[in-house]
Amino acid sequence: MYTIYVGDKPIILTTNVEKETNFKAFLLKSVNIGKVVKILNTTDLNAVHLIHKNPDKLLKHFLKLLPNVVAGGGKVYNANNEVLFIFRNNKWDLPKGKIEGKESIEETAIREVEEETGVKGLKITKALPTTYHIFKRNGKHKIKITYWFEMKTKFDGKLYPQEKEGITKVEWLDDKASQKALNNSYANIKVLV
Numbered sequence: 001m002y003t004i005y006v007g008d009k010p011i012i013l014t015t016n017v018e019k020e021t022n023f024k025a026f027l028l029k030s031v032n033i034g035k036v037v038k039i040l041n042t043t044d045l046n047a048v049h050l051i052h053k054n055p056d057k058l059l060k061h062f063l064k065l066l067p068n069v070v071a072g073g074g075k076v077y078n079a080n081n082e083v084l085f086i087f088r089n090n091k092w093d094l095p096k097g098k099i100e101g102k103e104s105i106e107e108t109a110i111r112e113v114e115e116e117t118g119v120k121g122l123k124i125t126k127a128l129p130t131t132y133h134i135f136k137r138n139g140k141h142k143i144k145i146t147y148w149f150e151m152k153t154k155f156d157g158k159l160y161p162q163e164k165e166g167i168t169k170v171e172w173l174d175d176k177a178s179q180k181a182l183n184n185s186y187a188n189i190k191v192l193v
Helices: 033-042 055-063 105-117 175-182 187-192
Strands: 002-006 009-014 023-027 047-051 068-077 083-088 091-093 096-098 123-127 131-137 140-152 167-173
Touching: 002 033, 002 055, 002 187, 009 033, 009 055, 033 047, 033 140, 055 140, 068 105, 083 105, 083 175, 096 105, 105 123, 105 140, 105 167, 131 187, 167 175
Parallel strands: 002 131, 009 047, 023 047, 068 140
Antiparallel strands: 002 009, 068 083, 068 096, 083 091, 083 167, 123 140, 131 140
């Protein structure tokens, strides 16, 4: 099973056929993804289920429906066990960005965290779940696939929000502040924090 977000509503890729309650179900092979996005954005349904009989092909088939944008990002901890958050588009988020050239996804994640926050000395400690969400740019829907990594740093210098990327704040947040920030964040970030 996979979850792809449209805003805060999920598209669930599944092999299970269930009775529709507060969701609508479609066959993955014949679905009109534009229609699904519109349903999630304009109705009070909680989710859409896309069904395929082969669990190994769920994601592969889904990713063919729209252009893919690949990104890397980090959930960064400092020496005080605080998590690095950015504030962009009036929401709290974790730093991330698109892959460039021939860099590895790990290199992308580290570069993007550095560029968006000014934090240096990042070390990847483990991979985190990959997230998927549909967004619209220039009138076209795309699927963003973000590979996330847990990172640690001893950096305790000044934080610099990358303003040209629309980031207005960068802050280290403790557990309590992180939970509060998640009240004004994205569904796929809540999965990670």
